[in-house]
Amino acid sequence: MDSYSVLYSSCHRTGLLSGFQRLRTEGKMCDVVLEAGGVSFPCHRALLASSSEYFWALFGETTAERLAGSISLPVLTPQGLDAILDFLYSGWLSVSPSTISVVLEAARYLQVETAVAICECFIIDGLSVESCCCYANLAERHTLSNALEAADQTIAMEMGTLLQESKDKLLELNIQSLMSVLEADEIPGVKELELIQLALDWLDENGPLPLLKSNLLLSRLRFGLVCASDLANLHHRAMGTPLIRSQLTRAMEYHRMGPAQPIRQNKQSTLRASPNRVLLVGGGSSADCPEQQLLAFDPRGKKFSSMSSCLPLRLRNHCVSSVGGFLFVIGGEEVKEGDEDGKKSVTTSTTNQVWRYDPRFACWEQVGSMLERRAQFSCCVVDDVIYAVGGRHTRPDTDTHTSAASVEFYDMTTGAWRRGAAMPRPLYGHASTVLDGSIYVSGGLPGNQGTIQGSNHGDNQGENRESSREVLYWDLKGRVWEKRASMSIARFSHRLATAHGFIYALLGMYEPFCDIERYDSRSDHWTRLRPLLTGSFNYGMVSTPSGNLLVFGGRRWSDGQEVIMRSVLEYDTKTDSWREICQLPRPLTGTECTLLPLPD
Structure with a gap:
């Protein structure tokens, strides 16, 4: 049988169409x-x-x-x-x-x-602030699902501009797109009251609608993000239905919950904001002169912005936690400046105060104080419960300090602190983190009582010999702390973080090297990893949702002098690699970090 070939001409199809066109x-x-x-x-x-x-x-x-x-x-x-x-x-x-x-x-x-x-x-x-509404209507009319989703996302992100410059286009929007936009978790720069007014104006322009459609539209609004006085002034015939009235009632009840608000969160009280902001709380360009600043860091754009609100107190050696979209600033040493006989004076006192910040309304509120005054302690959150572990209390009147083995936790249903299982011995300058619902505590200095040897507690180099390698573990179901494998390095004033099922220990104040190590709870074993780029201490650190660690500022020694750093370092836990991703607006030390959703 003769062989043959099948050959293809790539220009035949083009020529065929050209012939038909001619x-x-x-x-x-x-x-x-x-x-x-x-x-x-x-x-x-x-x-x-x-x-x-x-x-x-x-x-x-x-x-x-x-x-x-x-x-x-x-x-x-x-x-x-x-x-x-x-x-x-x-x-x-x-x-x-x-x-x-x-x-x-x-x-x-x-x-x-x-x-x-x-x-x-x-x-x-072609989506833009000018075209998004028109294109959303076009995509909805012709059932273009991908274009409709993209247009609705653009409308949500550009809502602030549209409300100011093109509200008439929003009032012409199809109801499916408007409901999709009101369902969005991120609408930058727009207050919920403005979205409520838009929905009511849209109903006036396009109504009357069947009761079901009107309810579906208004039920996507988040009435918990509107203050009680503004809720009371909302009047519209569409809001008189049983469904919407019940949502308004629940929103008013939310405002009356007081300390229980963080654990009573629902979609109607959740901010429409990116959840990936890092909040830097306190710190300053000098270890002895903390400031009341709040800085927000956007990991996506690697940009910093100053918050309009400031800390109620000037604090150092404090702790921060976030629960239910609220920021908690806990304990620490309050630094006050005075003026006696024309001379400036600075006094420091350990506090047990706890302040709560609500980013929904940019307001601070003092909540239940801890049972003990604490500084150089650690905090962690398990199942929306804040635990305060150990620490040191300084008595300025007697010039003495007392360390604590005690543990207490914040009961948000009652707004009060309660006792937890005490550690085997007093400890301060330690670090803690949570893994699989249990608390791990590492390092620090053992407790003692005595006269303060300097204004900056724990900075005495002579105490280095007392730093601990010990790791303690507390399964919250039990009432006792247990020992786990010790770190390879004794650490004080260091950091612990959890990522991808492992615990990471980063350098502290007195360590001569930049080594970090990782703990595997399954094998109860620590492993040395790639060292930090630059030796530092008193830095801020947070573990991101991706599992990477971010390190902000801190202090280090250079040519016998202390230098305040501006660097922001990122540690990739998967590849065991460090890199500097950007710089702080100015040198910063002593800051505490947490993740918090913030309005743009």
């Missing part, structure tokens, strides 16, 4: 005329039927149109039909913002799905 232009061999808006378009029946499901069915064997010389398409515009015919004959689709509507109408009606897909890509690529 015949159409010259009006030769055309066997059907399409009419739209009084304009005639001579075409070739075979090409139309092979390119469009609509024409394939229209020219079928049993239809009256199969032999008709002229076919009227009154629902299409000449411009739209011409663009689709050009596409069928050439493969090129001519579309612009002013023609996209009629071209898409023709492509959808004639069932030219390739042209529909091109129009959808054009809509997605």
